[in-house]
Amino acid sequence: TQLLEQSPQFLSIQEGENLTVYCNSSSVFSSLQWYRQEPGEGPVLLVTVVTGGEVKKLKRLTFQFGDARKDSSLHITAAQPGDTGLYLCAGFTSGGSNYKLTFGKGTLLTVNP
Amino acid sequence: DAGITQSPRYKITETGRQVTLMCHQTWSHSYMFWYRQDLGHGLRLIYYSAAADITDKGEVPDGYVVSRSKTENFPLTLESATRSQTSVYFCATWTGSFNYGYTFGSGTRLTVV
Numbered sequence: 001t002q003l004l005e006q007s008p009q010f011l012s013i014q015e016g017e018n019l020t021v022y023c024n025s026s027s028v029f030s031s032l033q034w035y036r037q038e039p040g041e042g043p044v045l046l047v048t049v050v051t052g053g054e055v056k057k058l059k060r061l062t063f064q065f066g067d068a069r070k071d072s073s074l075h076i077t078a079a080q081p082g083d084t085g086l087y088l089c090a091g092f093t094s095g096g097s098n099y100k101l102t103f104g105k106g107t108l109l110t111v112n113p
Numbered sequence: 114d115a116g117i118t119q120s121p122r123y124k125i126t127e128t129g130r131q132v133t134l135m136c137h138q139t140w141s142h143s144y145m146f147w148y149r150q151d152l153g154h155g156l157r158l159i160y161y162s163a164a165a166d167i168t169d170k171g172e173v174p175d176g177y178v179v180s181r182s183k184t185e186n187f188p189l190t191l192e193s194a195t196r197s198q199t200s201v202y203f204c205a206t207w208t209g210s211f212n213y214g215y216t217f218g219s220g221t222r223l224t225v226v
Contacts, residue, residue, distance in 0.1 A: 030211055031212065033214035040220075042203050042218050043156075043203075043215075043217050044217070048213060088155075100146075101214070103155055105154070106155055
């Protein structure tokens with residue numbers, strides 16, 4: 001059972017377009033992270049969201065954590081070729097001493113010049 | 114250099130051979146993790162460690178062995194490599210704070226022929 005569902009799986013857009021990537025679950029997360037992974041490298045943390053309803057901005061990237069802490073979204077404004085990569089959401093489930101991150105399968109974004 | 118380093122970056126081995134992938138961190142983070150990343154499966158947890166001499170199985174531990182005699186090192190051994198273990202392997206560390214995510218190494222691309 002996939003705990004974190006990401007959509008879409010693949011996204012190919014033109015430079016300057018806007019896009020949104022979704023991360024959904026039936027489980028509650030104590031915190032949720034977004035990572036970007038470039039070819040040949042490990043995932044790199046972009047942001048951590050902790051509070052339900054929280055919105056964080058990182059230049060052209062906007063991250064939102066759902067009110068119930070079960071879902072999150074990543075919105076990119078005016079995408080650039082440098083945004084190309086695999087975007088992964090990952091969460092720590094609530095409760096107990098669970099310190100293992102659960103990862104979604106990722107959204108592969110290609111931004112064409 | 115500070116950080117997390119994995120070695121080797123690339124490895125080709127034959128079926129049945131024992132292979133050890135190395136992971137070294139300079140931060141003294143308590144938590145360390147081994148993941149494999151495969152198309153269609155995303156990142157899957159193999160083993161993790163909460164501290165020196167404390168290790169536990171993840172989602173896909175069969176065929177792998179880990180040890181952690183020192184906080185900074187977390188080697189992963191494939192006891193008798195099989196073709197199904199051809200993958201990209203990532204090591205990660207974590208501070209222990211839910212406000213922060215994992216820090217990943219650059220990965221080892223392993224091919225079993």
